[in-house]
């Protein structure tokens with residue numbers, strides 16, 4: 555990056571400032587880390603391998619068109635959370651900041667390190683936003699998950715299962731997506747609990763005046779989306795079983811798949 559005069563580890567202070575700010579008693583389950591992870595994913599998950607557009611390069615969610623996509627409802631909390639970090643380290647691009655913050659979030663919650671590299675640039679126009687409607691719809695099933703992750707973004711089935719394991723953290727908000735509740739009992743800790751619960755809990759349809767979702771039969775405290783339940787079917791299920799048994803394998807595969815996600819459509823550059 556040409557603007558940088560700083561030392562090779564210039565991101566260390568940025569990482570520390572992000573991590574220090576995550577805990578917050580007044581927000582959700584006490585941390586901004588899950589919603590920041592979701593920002594990194596939604597900034598990247600618009601990539602289309604055939605059209606070669608979308609992806610994290612550009613940080614186009616700063617513009618109204620993409621910011622107001624209903625799929626991105628609630629992500630303003632993550633963007634605003636990062637504003638003071640951007641103000642302090644003004645040399646970093648939003649595109650780098652958002653993806654770096656997602657990686658810091660994973661690590662901060664006890665997950666694997668991700669070999670993030672910088673060099674993304676911010677695009678300067680509303681018209682640079684990718685077409686809306688590319689992010690997955692939790693109300694749909696297996697074919698949709700395959701369409702979005704395998705056909706459009708170019709992930710393998712195994713990488714797809716690893717990525718969706720991020721639902722081990724965070725929660726759904728009725729006023730954002732319409733769905734409600736956390737996936738696990740410890741939504742600020744990154745682990746393989748999502749897969750264990752998916753396999754071992756008796757899931758029943760939630761009886762409520764809201765979109766179709768599943769809750770645990772006993773207390774109705776934790777939840778799954780229809781797309782999460784689709785992972786119980788092949789070709790996904792074998793990997794759910796693998797990751798439920800082997801957390802280290804999940805961490806290794808998540809780390810690699812998440813790196814691939816945040817690199818989609820990012821112009822080649824020399825290592826920062």
Ligand code: HEM
Pocket residue numbers: 588589591592595627628690691692693699717718720721723724725726727728730731732733779781812
């Ligand atoms: C089929 C694919 C996916 C669907 C349909 C989906 C859908 C959703 C929905 C509906 C929510 C709740 C939003 C809200 O109400 O605030 C959510 C939250 C979340 N998703 Fe996903 N997601 C998918 C894949 C992923 C992937 C690949 C990642 C990351 C690698 C991810 C990370 C998260 C996180 C961390 C949250 C919690 C956010 C918070 O606590 O505010 N999701 N997702």
